[in-house]
Amino acid sequence: MxxxxxxxxxxxKTSIFNALTGAEAEIGSYTSGSKANIKSVTVPDERLDVLTEVFQAKKITPTTIEYTDIVGMSRGDIDRGSFEASIIADLREVDALAHVVRFFEDNAVPHVDGDVNPMRDIETIDLELTFADLQIIDRRLERLERELRTKRDRALEHQQNVLKTCKNALENGIAIRELEISGEDEKTIRGYQFLTQKPMLIICNIDEDQVNQSDQIIRCHIERHTKKLSTEIFVLSAKLEMEIIQLDSTEASVFLEEMGLQESALNRFIQISYQLLGLITFFTCTGMDELRAWTIQRGMTAIDAAGSIHTDMAQGFIRAETIHWSELVEVESLIKAKEKGLLRLEGKGYLVQDGDILTIRFSV
Ligand SMILES: Nc1nc2c(ncn2[C@@H]2O[C@H](COP(=O)(O)OP(=O)(O)O)[C@@H](O)[C@H]2O)c(=O)[nH]1
Ligand SMILES: [Mg+2]
Known part of the structure; x- marks a missing residue:
C-alpha cells in the first residue's frame, strides 16, 4: 500500500513523514523538496508475534506501507505550472492521500498565507488537486473530440461521457471520489489515477499541549467539511511524534502514558489507513518456515487472495484450508486444529476475513 x-x-509534512517512517529527511526546507522523499515501513501486527510462537516460524515477513512526502503546494501552483510534472506523477501512483493541515501556532514557523486557518488550507489543497485532474481531463477531452470527429467508436464515446461527468463535478467543487461511478465507468477512467478519486485522510497537526483535548475540538471544526468530501480525520502532533520516535520502546510507552495517549501515531495511522482503504490482512505459513502477512481489499475471495500471492496459485486453485488466527491460538497448533475439525476447507468464492490463516492448495 x-x-x-x-x-x-x-x-x-516532512516531520510527519519522518515520524511515520523513522527517516531523517530534512525538515523546515522548501527547496530541497523538489524530489519526493519515499520510504517503506513494515506494518506492526501483534498477531504475527503470537503466531510466530504457534508455528515456531523461522522467518517472519510482515506487510509494508510506502509513504511519499512531496514538496508543499501553494494556491495557484498547478495553474501556473510551477509544480513539477514528475512530482504529480509520483502522487498519481499512490493508493491514498494524507493531507497534512496545520493547526499548531508557532511564530517561528511562517505560514504561506499569513495565518493559521485550517478550513482555508483544506480548500486550497482541494483546489490544487482539482486543477491537476481538470488539466488531464481537458486535454483528454480535446483529443477525444478530434478523434470522434473522424470516426464513431462506442468505447471512446463512453469514455467521453464519463470524463464529462467528472469534469462537471470538479467544476462544481465535487471530488471524483464523491461521485458514484459504477464498475464499467470506473474502469474507463481508472488508468488516469485521478488525485481527487483517491481516498483521503486529513491529518491535523496540532500543538503538543492540545493532544489531550484535540479530538473534540477538531471534529467540531472540520467534520462538516470532511463529511462532504468523504474523508477521514486523523489528529497528531508532529513535534511530539518526532520526540517519541527517538525513544526506545519502554521509554516511549512511559512517555505516551504521561501524555495520556495509548499508542504512537505510527500504529494509529496504519490502522486508520487500513479502515479508510477497506484493507484486511491474512496470513500464510509455508512449511512451518516462513510466516507471512498479506494485505488485500476487504471483500476479496480465496481465489483473489491466492492470486495476490502468485498468479499460478489462482490459476491452479483447488481449495484454501482456513482457520481464523484467534482459533488457532486457542488450540495452539495446526495439527490439533485439524484433529478438532477446526480447519475449514474453503472454495474459490470464500470471502477472506481479516486475520484468516490460509493454506492454499493448488496444482500447476
Ligand atoms: N511548533 C511546531 N512546529 C512544527 C510542528 N510540525 C512541524 N513544525 C515545524 O514547522 C517547520 C516545517 O516543518 P516541515 O516538516 O519541514 O514541514 P513541510 O514543509 O510541510 O514538510 C519546521 O521548522 C518544523 O520544526 C509542530 O507540530 N509544532
Ligand atoms: Mg517537506
Missing amino acids: KIGIVGLPYVG
Missing part, C-alpha cells in the same frame, strides 16, 4: 503526503509548505 502506498500513501502520499500532501499539503501546503511548512505544515509539518
Whole structure:
C-alpha cells in the first residue's frame, strides 16, 4: 500500500513523514523538496508475534506501507505550472492521500498565507488537486473530440461521457471520489489515477499541549467539511511524534502514558489507513518456515487472495484450508486444529476475513 503526503509548505509534512517512517529527511526546507522523499515501513501486527510462537516460524515477513512526502503546494501552483510534472506523477501512483493541515501556532514557523486557518488550507489543497485532474481531463477531452470527429467508436464515446461527468463535478467543487461511478465507468477512467478519486485522510497537526483535548475540538471544526468530501480525520502532533520516535520502546510507552495517549501515531495511522482503504490482512505459513502477512481489499475471495500471492496459485486453485488466527491460538497448533475439525476447507468464492490463516492448495 502506498500513501502520499500532501499539503501546503511548512505544515509539518516532512516531520510527519519522518515520524511515520523513522527517516531523517530534512525538515523546515522548501527547496530541497523538489524530489519526493519515499520510504517503506513494515506494518506492526501483534498477531504475527503470537503466531510466530504457534508455528515456531523461522522467518517472519510482515506487510509494508510506502509513504511519499512531496514538496508543499501553494494556491495557484498547478495553474501556473510551477509544480513539477514528475512530482504529480509520483502522487498519481499512490493508493491514498494524507493531507497534512496545520493547526499548531508557532511564530517561528511562517505560514504561506499569513495565518493559521485550517478550513482555508483544506480548500486550497482541494483546489490544487482539482486543477491537476481538470488539466488531464481537458486535454483528454480535446483529443477525444478530434478523434470522434473522424470516426464513431462506442468505447471512446463512453469514455467521453464519463470524463464529462467528472469534469462537471470538479467544476462544481465535487471530488471524483464523491461521485458514484459504477464498475464499467470506473474502469474507463481508472488508468488516469485521478488525485481527487483517491481516498483521503486529513491529518491535523496540532500543538503538543492540545493532544489531550484535540479530538473534540477538531471534529467540531472540520467534520462538516470532511463529511462532504468523504474523508477521514486523523489528529497528531508532529513535534511530539518526532520526540517519541527517538525513544526506545519502554521509554516511549512511559512517555505516551504521561501524555495520556495509548499508542504512537505510527500504529494509529496504519490502522486508520487500513479502515479508510477497506484493507484486511491474512496470513500464510509455508512449511512451518516462513510466516507471512498479506494485505488485500476487504471483500476479496480465496481465489483473489491466492492470486495476490502468485498468479499460478489462482490459476491452479483447488481449495484454501482456513482457520481464523484467534482459533488457532486457542488450540495452539495446526495439527490439533485439524484433529478438532477446526480447519475449514474453503472454495474459490470464500470471502477472506481479516486475520484468516490460509493454506492454499493448488496444482500447476
Ligand atoms: N511548533 C511546531 N512546529 C512544527 C510542528 N510540525 C512541524 N513544525 C515545524 O514547522 C517547520 C516545517 O516543518 P516541515 O516538516 O519541514 O514541514 P513541510 O514543509 O510541510 O514538510 C519546521 O521548522 C518544523 O520544526 C509542530 O507540530 N509544532
Ligand atoms: Mg517537506
